[in-house]
Amino acid sequence: MVTVKKRQLLVFFVFAAAVLLAPFFLKGNYLLNVLVFVGINTMLAIGLNLLLGYAGQISLGHAAFFGMGAYISGIITSRFPVEPFLIIFLAALCVGVIAFIIGFPILKLKGHYLAMATLGFGIIMYIIFNETVDWTGGPSGLSGIPNLRVGSLVFDNDWNNYYLVWVFTLAVMLLSINLSRSRIGRALRAIHDSEVAARVMGVNARILKVQIFTVSAVISAVAGSLYAHVMTFIAPASFGFNFSVELLTMIVIGGLGSVYGSFLGAAILTMLPELLRVFQDLDIVIYGLMLILMTMYMPGGLIGGMEAAVRFALKKIGKGENNNAQA
């Protein structure tokens, strides 16, 4: 077990080093800006993956938590001269409490019913963002959100925002890696495979599911707050049902239950408009097809596919070596 954990940490540190060094090769490149959003989406994907990939509970309303984080931060910091970092914490706390409360009735449901309930919650929140014009600015959005700052360091350019976002994202990744190795992670996977069996084994499935739902919502809220300060402008359209589906697509394409899969999915979906630009209006069709085909033929996502490929290759090489040895 120790070696597995060590290996995982090693992989993480290599990844983290690559992330932290990347900007030096991308100076002045607009990719840096895209990577800021990749970071935010990675956080969101990991949050959703904790729920769906580890615990097997679907959510079609995660954009709502993202939006709540963004709007709590955005509304308060654009009106009052308060410390924005404090508000990020406050937003996370508020969203956490709300998620915990609604988690109990919602997570009693399963499968399609859970999907519908989370979808309903997402739509209700979207309507609230849209209609409470006096607070949220309504459909035309909320502008004038200040950038974050630490002392004289203002996070108002791609370089600074990149490090701001990725420090949070890496922290969430580390948390998620540790969680999956912990007792909780094992219990969650047990729920995923068979909730009844998990209960028999003494796992308090109900509380655990609500807890992971809350953690997932809090991560989304923090991502939302960061998003608001990076963009300095937010509008409800970014937090609707479509975005919930986009998040789902990220982890389906990247890999369910995989931290790096979340990153891969987030990176692909964020850059997808870029890649599909040649197809112009075709992109929506390709997007739908991808969802279907990936679920049908690559249920482990790209990460799963890559791992299988690597295993296959290793096996081949191993066989080759054995043959050589024999010869």
Place this chain on the structure above:
Amino acid sequence: MDNFQQLFQYILTGLSNGAIYALIGFGFAIIYNSTGIINFAQGEFVMLGGMLTIFFLSVFQMPLVPAILLAIVVSTGVGILFERLAIRPLKDAQPFSLIIITIGASIFLRGAAMLIWGKDTHALPAFSSNDPLYIAGATILPQHLWILGVTVLIIIASRIFFNYSVVGKAMRACSYNPRAAGLVGINVKSMVLLSFALSSAIGSLAGIIIAPLTMTSYDVGAMLGLKGFCAVIIGGMSSGMGTVFGGLLLGLLESLGAGYISASYKDAIAFIILLLILFIRPEGLFGSKETERF
């Protein structure tokens, strides 16, 4: 115009919208009851019905009735293709895989419709006249009567089909226990296929008869689909009449809510009811307990 007349107009509007929701919800229930799948692409068949009819009317200059029939046939074909290509290859899939696949299909169909027919909104001519009918000071259009009539017809037809015909009974058997149904010689696979065919036919029919009122474009499916889904959850998946009552109730509450509380939160009302029902009585107001819900 006194308050009673106003109330009566709200009720009439609510009921006629509710019939639309019920009809769309019906398509959900058919698939759910024979496969346990909630087809998130159901709304897109509503869109296909309307758009195909307009396409046949305007491009091929067909008369209304053949255009409608052809539109239903084509949408049913799309439903069958969808089942064969995307649902059947997955055996014993997790619910979330099926959810994602049907969502993917809905995005795909919407995108394809946008590419083929463009982004414009179209209106279908009313089936009969456009002159409003007056009932105790409130008005409805003849098209509303068409909707109510078709809904009633479909309910009656489906009751007869599911309760008296061999195929209908076989479909119900599959919904209770597919393995047992298979053991007694029912071809479960073709029953699933049939349920997709039936539900896309009903969905497209719904889309056609509402198109003169609500107009249609490539993206009308999503919201109507969701409302239909609310209707079926409120009423309960297991009962056909329940779906109808669920739809009518939803339409009524929406219209009264818009009239007396706030029109801005009309859609929120629908989804709050959905959540409450799911939390308190997940089998639906008119459903029976023994239906598999968990």
Place this chain on the structure above:
Amino acid sequence: MSRNIFRMILVLFFSFLMAGAVFAAPPVKIGALFSVTGPASPLGEPERNTAEMMVAEINKAGGINGRQLELIVYDTQGDATKAVQAVNKLIKDDKVVAIIGPSTTGDSMAIIPVVEKAAIPLISCAAGIKITDPVKKWVFKTAQNDVLAVMRIYKNLQKQKISRVAILTVSDGFGSSGREQLKLKAKEFGISIISDETYGPKDTDMTVQLTKIRNSNAQAVICWGTNPGPAIVARNAQQLGIKIPLYMSHGVSSRKFIDLAGDSAGGIMLPSGKVIVADQLPNSDPQKKALMSYVNKYRARYKVEGDHFGGHAWDAVMLLKNAMEKGGFAPAAIRDQLEKTKKFAGIGGTFNFSPQDHAGLNIDAFVLVKVEKGDWKLIK
């Protein structure tokens, strides 16, 4: 002999072509952001089409000061995040000298901080008043402010001595901005809003709201939205037998509205850019020439009627062209020339920019039109 001449000509022609290819300056890149797909696609699509048509035309006529233009269009899908990513790509990757669009107020507000910081001129095609109020150094707009449309309606109401109105607005960016202006300007014209209703962009039935309005003792209804909502409102109003005058916004001033609303469109009045009544304008109208040319060219190229949304893109491209012809291709020079633009007769109106005004239009940008016998009729 003649063959040799022919050869000579051919050689000359090719060497000329080669020289042209070698010495011709690279094309000037102009960025464009439109919501070509998504909920605002009725705005974005004609805007993209128009911009592409205009740039192709400018290039065919030899470009600007001998330099060809290259238009780079990205789709924002009406989503602020995508708009910000796209504008960053335009500025940092494509290195454009100026940007036209986006189509919606939300997208425009989202990218304004980016263009302000990068010092690239932006000509927005969205209507929201807050885009250029307060004035931002690098931001201009071609879509008429909503408030001008509101004033056009209110002036007409005043003339008819109507003081109690009901408003019915769509709950998206266009509707909520209109609602704000309708409420703001009411007092100035002695009008009281006695019923304030909204509907959702995807709603398919507005009889409930209209029933409420019918019972509210209002003397006129003003509906603010883009297709297809207002067409449903028109049909529902006819169904309910509402007899008081129905006003729409400039959001539906296109052929499509009459097609969708059918005979229930009769008698409806709305403020509109002059595009839809271009042929009814007197020849003395300074915009007539531009309007007629736009209408004819758009119809010839795309087989559909051009509308005022496309017109915003027409104005944006032509304003840029003017500025570039005068001041060259540096972003700062373009900005300065844009600000000096005076009496530019475009599709949306006659633009007069100044350091205090980056919207550049007055109430004359709108005319009031009425639907009569299935067509638009200019009201004097």
